[in-house]
Amino acid sequence: MSEVSIYHNPRCSKSRQTLALLEDKGIKPQVIEYLKEPLTAEDIQGLLRKLGFVSARELMRSKEEAYKELNLKDEEDESKLIEAMLSHPKLIERPIVVKGSKARLGRPPEAVEEIL
Template identity: 80%
Template sequence: MSEVSIYHNPRCSKSRQTLALLEEQGIQPRVIEYLKESLTADDIKDLLSKLGFMSARELIRSKEEAYNELQLKDEHDEDRLIDAMLQHRKLIERPIVVKGSQARLGRPPEAVLEIL
């Protein structure tokens, strides 16, 4: 059985709800606090692929302050968007649950059940 991981922000209610849902299912996931742990561009590209080849734009939180500061509204270059997420990790939508070659965004939390 593949290990389950969650890219988690303990200050985010959806992230906490998703983690609780996993635990209710008897799953003790590897918790990756992505605001603290190092991420690379390859890590984000891998997540995007596992999310179903989602674009970097779809993974960005547009309501974060850094989104406006960096003027990302009209940015379409994937590498620049990924770089922005690496420099300002709060821009990464959360939570993301990974199992094997698949991932799901926990919005709503129940969406992650598809890959378990």
């Protein structure tokens, strides 16, 4: 198993760019297509810790239709935010690169270099 993993959506240009950046550096990450391999609440909580995020909202894509449909803008209950991401994985910001106890969002892709 690779020591680097990427939570990846192949349809996302930033995700593809981040994966290419890793591969250009000779890194063969474990690719987790989170839209096909559903995450658990524990997975999301672990990612939040590794990213250093205080709230699950920081990991959410607020421009997704589900964000508006579920009226998440004013939701303060962290468990409900996580539940929404579990039910609608497109709400999860991507890509996320993890190495050991650290993680970074690949927005921009170069941001992941600080943990490599």
